[in-house]
Amino acid sequence: MDTVTGWLSSLDAYWFWLALGLFLAAAEMLVPGIFLIWLAGAALVIGALAFLLPIGVPLQILLFAVLAIATLYIGKRYLRDNPIVSADPAMNKRGLRMAGQMATVTQAISGGQGRVHHGDTEWIARGADAPVGARVRITGTDGAELLVEPVE
Known part of the structure; x- marks a missing residue:
């Protein structure tokens, strides 16, 4: 018997999967x-399947591999179709x-360059x-330069 499957068989395998799931979610x-x-x-x-059904550890590993690939594909497709939109696109900008x-x-803007005061900071302006x-x-x-236009 394989070392990994032998070790998992000695535990109740569902505890391993639940702990792995919680560890990955925390990560x-x-x-x-x-x-x-x-x-x-x-x-x-x-x-959950290991808790509810009497399935062997090798089948659990195979099911995990298949389910992991499927969830990654479905998740990637979902995020592509429903992108995460920022509530404030200007945040940190x-x-x-x-x-x-x-x-x-x-400082007079001449030749397209000068300095302006905005808030509590003086900026290079064009x-x-x-x-x-x-x-x-x-x-x-x-x-770091501000682009400005005269106010009429």
Whole structure:
């Protein structure tokens, strides 16, 4: 008899599958990647089957392999058809959050480059020429530079 199947046969095999399923689910929470949760589901289903039906360990392993592949495929397809959409696409994107807000020119924008004050920070700005003290609207960002346009 194989060492693994012999070891599993000595336990009630369903405890192994249930523990494996819970371990994989916990690992998915610690390192989210939407991968281990499908394997956890397969292990939990095999644990339930092992508890309810008298099936041998080799068949349990085979069923787990088949079910793991099936759940991965179904999960991948589900996520492709129903992508996870952020409630706030601008989260952690400060430049996107500033778009549309006003700033004050602190160093004249000439030749397309200058500095503006927004909030509590002074930023490098690119845009149409504007004198010191002029109000400009932030239209976006390019790296750490703000893209601005004059306010009429």
